Amino acid sequence: MMHSREKMICSILLLIILTSCVSGTFVVNVTQSSYQAEEDQDITLEWTFTTNNHSSSNSLNVFCELLAVLKNPGLFHLREGVEVPESRHEQFAGRVQWDKDVLREGRLRLHVSRLRTNDSGLYVCKVLTRYGRNSGRCRLNVTAARDRPKPETPNTTSPPKTTSPPKPTSPQQPESLGWMVFYCVVILCWLFFCIFLEKFCKKNC
Known part of the structure; x- marks a missing residue:
């Protein structure tokens, strides 16, 4: 009876040790730790x-999510080699595609389209197989699109330039006007002289 118990305990310990060793050799990495x-x-x-030649992709389970404060939005879910789109959060609905062909090579590629600023954060993918389990993390930073200046278009509706009419100039006085004034002054002087001369003659005569 004691011998059978000891044998059972040794088997359990051996199974735990083997499981730990196998799990320790299963590694999940990211090709980039940060994306911009x-x-x-x-x-x-x-x-x-890590891949195993004795295991198929049908035994592969993957769950990827965005780590958030309140709730972790599900990004991708693979159950026994079959995608489970119902597990995807509405935030990523219709924006995630994955490459099935490279999965057997030990590569998980997720294409996320039409990025949003709230897609920023830490993403973790948990991979579970018959020969081990592990997870890998990467960070994504999505910035707002830069404001691009609009090209200037010529303004075809602007009114045409108008030139103001020339200001009217005062008409030039004829040169004969100056001579007429001169003659009038001479005549007046001559009349005053004649009157003065006549009075002078009457007084002395």
């Missing part, structure tokens, strides 16, 4: 994980 993009752009997030 602008609003409305597309981006590809990629993870790599």
Whole structure:
């Protein structure tokens, strides 16, 4: 009886040790630890994980999400090699595609289109297989699109330039007017002289 118990305990310990060793060799990495993009752009997030020749992708379980304060929006869910689109959060609805062909190579590529500023944050992908489990994280920073100046268009509706009419100039006085004034002054002087001379003669005569 004691021998069978000891044998069972040894088997359990051996199973735990083997599981720990196998899990320790299963690694999930990210090709980039940080991504930078602008609003409305597309981006590809990629993870790599250890593969096993004796296991197929049908036994693969993957769950990727955006770590948030209140609730973690689900980005991608793969259950036993089959995508579960119902697990995707409405924030990413219709904006996530993945490459099935590279999954057997130990690569998980997620294409996220039409990025938004609230897509920024820390993304984690948890990979679970029959031979181990692990997770990898990467950060995405989405900035607002830069304001692009609009090209200037010629204003065709502006009124045409008008020139003001020349100011009227005062008519030039004829040169003969000066001579007429001169003659009048001479005649007046001559009349005064004649009157004065006549009075002088009467007084002395």
